[in-house]
Amino acid sequence: NAGVTQTPKFRVLKTGQSMTLLCAQDMNHEYMYWYRQDPGMGLRLIHYSVGEGTTAKGEVPDGYNVSRLKKQNFLLGLESAAPSQTSVYFCASSEIGLREQFFGPGTRLTVL
Amino acid sequence: SQQGEEDPQALSIQEGENATMNCSYKTSINNLQWYRQNSGRGLVHLILIRSNEREKHSGRLRVTLDTSKKSSSLLITASRAADTASYFCATDPSGAGSYQLTFGKGTKLSVIP
DSSP, X not given: OOOEEEEOSEEEEOTTOOEEXXXXXXXXXXXXXXXEEETTTEEEEEEEESSTTXXXXXXXXXXXXXXXXXXXXXXXXXXXXXXXXXXXXXXXXXXXXXXXXXXXXXXXXXXX | OOOOEEEOSEEEEETTSOEEEEEEOSSOEEEEEEEXXXXXXXXXXXXXXXXXXXXXEETTEEEEEETTTTXXXXXXXXXXGGGOEEEEEEEEEOSTTOOOOEEOOOEEEEEEX
């Protein structure tokens, strides 16, 4: 089992460009999450999903959109990237009620 | 807003010593979890302690929970250089409709060989 995978691993964007980060999990988990991690800030939740076709806002959702068309995939989109979105992005998944989260390896995004 | 706050922010010890990290939180919880993050990697779940538990062990890890003080501690005994990492506590707040964990800012542990 691959667990949680993220693509790409690294990306550099110019201000105003758009991109999509892909998260995939092969554990049949219902819940999926997108976090960003900045120095000194810990992890902050961007959006999450409690099942296929559902999404909800987390702590810092502005500037991001998500979709969960298939249970195993959770996409994070940046429509118009800003330097403030330079960060490391982590995807995670968990079973219903278990609450232990399984994390992907992260995507390092730089917006110039 | 972040509910869990780890203390200290950084800790440096010699190999073989014990390392203790603390976490304080603000609201009632279902459980509290500890995660480890090696440099440049994703977080890895270490241990989960439920609100009705006071202490839990897993190998060299010992976690305590004091719900009256809203605090938890993670003890790593006989530390090894491979324990060098950042450690995060995460709280699962109680209440209907909660699907999120709230992470603290972490304690950066350095174990010197």
